[in-house]
Amino acid sequence: MISEDISYEQLKEEIRKLKRKRSSQANLVWKRFTKNKLALIGFIMVSIIIFMAIFAPLIAPYDPYKTSPLERFKPPSKEHLLGTDALGRDVFSRLIYGSRIALEIGILIVLFEGIIGISLGLVSGYFGGIVDKLIMWLVDVLRSFPIVVLALAIAGVLGQGILNVVIALGTVGWTSYARMVRSKVLTIKELEYIEAAKSIGESNLAIIFRHVLPNVLSTAIVMVCLMMPTALIASATLSFLGLGVQPPTADWGSIIAEGRRYLLKAPWISTSAGFFIMFTVLGFNFIGDGLRDALDPTSRRN
Amino acid sequence: MNKELIKVEMLRKYYHSSKGLLKAVDSVSFKIYRGETFGLVGESGCGKSTLIRTVLRLLKPSDGKIVFDGIDITHLHEKELKSFRKRMGIVFQDPHSSLNPRMTVFDILSRPLKIHKLAKKHDELMLKIVEILKLMGLQAEHMIRFPHELSGGQKQRVAIARALMVEPEILFLDEPTSALDVSVQAKILKLLDSVKKQKNLTYFYISHDINLIRVVSDRIAVMYLGKIVEIGDKETIFHKPLHPYTNGLFKSVPVPDPDVKIDKVPLEGEVPSPVNPPEGCRFHPRCEFAKDICIKEEPVLKEMEDGRMVACHLYQ
C-alpha cells in the first residue's frame, strides 16, 4: 500500500500511461531537425546513397565488373546513363556498387576511430593528471603529421585492402574525437551532479558510464556525422593514390584514378565519380550541422 | 543532544596555482553536535564551499583531521568511505546543475538505494521513491520526469530527496535556496525544517545570505579568507558580534524595512586574494581597530566567557 487513495498496481498503470503520452526528447530533437531545410535535404541525400548501397544489384543496369571491349569510352546515352570506361564497363553501375564500398569503409573508420577516441577522451578528461598528459601528447604527435601522408605511410607498411585503409585512417582520426570528448568531459566534470554522484558513493566507473558518457553522446553523434565526410574523402584519396581499395573493385576513388588518364577523352568517368563523393559528403555535413543545432538549440541563435 | 557528530581540527586545503600557494581553507577547527543546525556564513571566495566539500571528503584534505561520530575519516580510501557516504548527504546550490539532465527523477532517486543495496527490486524502489516524493511535497507521477520538465523549486526538492534517500544522519546544505525565488525559498526552508524535525537530522548550512543563516541556525561560524573568525550561539553572535569583520558583515545587510537604513559603509575595501593573504590577522588591512600586533601575529580562536570563540587580538 502506497497511500490511502491509490494502490501500487494503479500507480504503475498511471505511470505507464503518462510515459506513453509524453513526447520524448528524441521527438523534440526530430521536430527541430526536420524544421531545418538543409538538414532534411542532407537526410534525403544520405538516404538515397544508403538505398543505392542496399539495393545495388536491383538498381544497377549492368554488371559493374563485366568488361565489353566493343563498348569502350561510350559517352553518356540512354543505354549507359553515365557512359562507359576504358574497359567498356558501365560507369553508373560501377558508381552504384561503389556506394557499398564507400559506406562500408566510412562506417568502419568512424566506428574504429569513434570507439578509440571517445574512450580515450573520457579517460583523459575524467582522470586528468599523468594519463591525460600522455594521451594528449600522443594526440599532438599524431596530429602534427599531415593526415594523408601519415595514412599513406601506414597503408604502405600494412599493404592494400579495405581493413588496412580503416586502420590507417582510424589511427589518425581518433584524435579529433578524443580532443572533443575530453574538452566536453572537462566541463561536465565541474558540474554539481558529478559531485552529487560522488557524495552518494557512486564509483568512478559508474560516474563515467552513467553521468559523463550520456552527456557526451549527443556531441559524439554530431561528430560522427561530421567526421564521416572526412573519412570518405581520405579513403577515396588513398584509393586514388593506389594504396587503398584495389582495382577492379568498384570504388569511387579508384574510378577517379582510372578516369584521370582519359580525362580529356572521356571526362564523364572522373567527374561523375567526383560528383558521387561530393553528394555524399555534403549530405553528411548537412545532417551533422542540423543535428548539432537540434541537439543544442542555444548554439543556433545568431 | 550535546554529542559531537563531526569534529574538524586544523583542517587545511591548499591548491597550487600559478601565482603561488592558494590557501582556500586554512587551519579551520569546529564541531557540529548531533541534532543542531550549524550555520557557516561568509562572502564569496572565503572558502566555505571548499570547506564543506573537504569535510565531506569530496576533496582531499591537505592537512588536519576530520572525525565523524568518533571515527577519523581524514585518510580513508573511497571504498572505506562508502559506509560514511550513506550517513552524510549534501544538497547543492544550483538544482539545474546538480541533477543529471539525462536521468529521470526515478533514476536519480533509485541510484543511492542501489549503491547502498537498500532496495533491489523495482517494486521496492518504487515504493520508497513514492514515499519520499510525498514527503517532499511532490507527486508520484513526477518520477518519470526529466529535470528540465520541473520548476526550480521542484528540482531542489528532488535534490533534497536524493540526499535523504539513504536516511543520512547529517545533511550538508550548500546555499540550497540561493538560486531560487524568494517565495520558493520560503517553501524549501519550511520543508527542510519539517524534515529535520521528523527525521531527527543534523544540518550544516552554508550561505552568503546572513539573514538566511540567522533564520535557520542554532550556532553560527563566520568565515573570512579561509579562516573561521568567530563561532557562537546565534543569539549571542547576532546581538553582540565581537570580531570587527562579523560586525561589519552583519551591518552590511540591508533590512527589508524602509525605516532602517545602512548609515555608513560598514566594510571598506575588498577581500584580498587567498594567494599570499595578508600577514598576521588576515582582516587587518580592512580593520579600523588594527594594532601593531595584528600585522605581525595571527590570532587564534579563543573561548570567551559567554562560550563563543573569537580569533581577534582585541579580545586576547
Next chain:
Amino acid sequence: METLLEIKDLKVSFDTEEGKVEALDGVNLKVKEGEFHALIGETGCGKTVTGLTILGLLDNNAKIEKGQVLYKGIDLLKLNEKQLQQQIRGKEIAMIFQDPSTSLDPIFTIKEQMFEALDNNSDLTEEKKLNLIIEELKKVKLPDVEELLEKYPHQLSGGMKQRVMIAMMLSCRPSLLIADEPTTALDVSTQAQFLKVLEDLRKETKITAIYITHNLAVVSEICDTVSVMYAGRIVETASLREIFKNPQHPYTYKLLHSVLGVETKIEELQEIPGSVPRLINPPSGCRFHPRCEEADEICKIEVPRMVEISSEHFVACHKRVIE
C-alpha cells in the same frame, strides 16, 4: 515632479518553440524626474523585458504588440535603430546589467573602454575627456584611479567592475539609469558599498533611475517608489513606505512576508501556494487568481484595472476596489 518616462499599455510577446509567450500584458508605468523607481518581482515576471523594451534591446523573436514608451514626450518605440543608438542609448538613457564581467570587453583596458564610451557621445578634447573620466571614477569611490585606468577587467573584482560600469554610464550624463539587478552578483559588503555610491550620486546629480530587482531589502535602502510585477503585469505601485507598511495586493503581501528579515522565524514565513504560471497560456482574468486565497468568480473572468485607492497608491485587484 514631472514625469520623465511613461509606459502606456505595453504588450510584448515572444515567439518560442513551444508557442507565443505573453511576456508583458498591458504594463503601465510612470517614472518621475529624480526618483528611484523600483521594479520588483520574481523570475520571469517581465521586469527585465520592460527595461530592455525601453532601450529597444529586445531579441529578434520579440514582438511589441501595442503600447507606448514616452520619454520626455517622445515615443521611443517609434524611433529606428539608428536614432536610438545616436540619440538615446547612453546619452539619455543608460543601462547597467547584473553581470558586470559580460558588459566590459576583456581585451581593452578600463581607460580605452571609458574613452570609447565618451567618443560615442561627446566632442571634448582628449585632455578634458581624461579629466572627466578620472573625476567620474573618483565619484564612484574607486581607489587608485590612475592605476586602475591601465588595468584590464579581469584584474578587478565584481564590485569594482560594477562601479566602473556606473562611472562609464555617468560620463555621458544620461538623465535616466536603468539598473537591472546590479548587486545580485555582489557580496553583501560590496553591495553596501555600491548602494552608498548610488545614494551619493543621487544627491549630487539628481539622476532618475529604474531599479530592477527581486531583492526587497535593497529596494528599501534606496528607492522611493515601488512597482510590483507579477506574470507580465504591474499589480501594485506605491511609495516605498506604503508598499512595506500597507501592501494591498495579496501577492505583494505574500511576497513581503516570504522575505527573510532580522527577526523572521521559519514558522512565520508565508507560502504562496502553487508556482508562477507559464506565460504561454497564462491564467484568465487576474493572473494571480489560481494562487490567491481571496479569489472569487470575477477574478477568474475579468482583468483587474489599476485603481488609485489612496493618494499615489495604485493597485490592480478586484477585492480592493470599493464599488
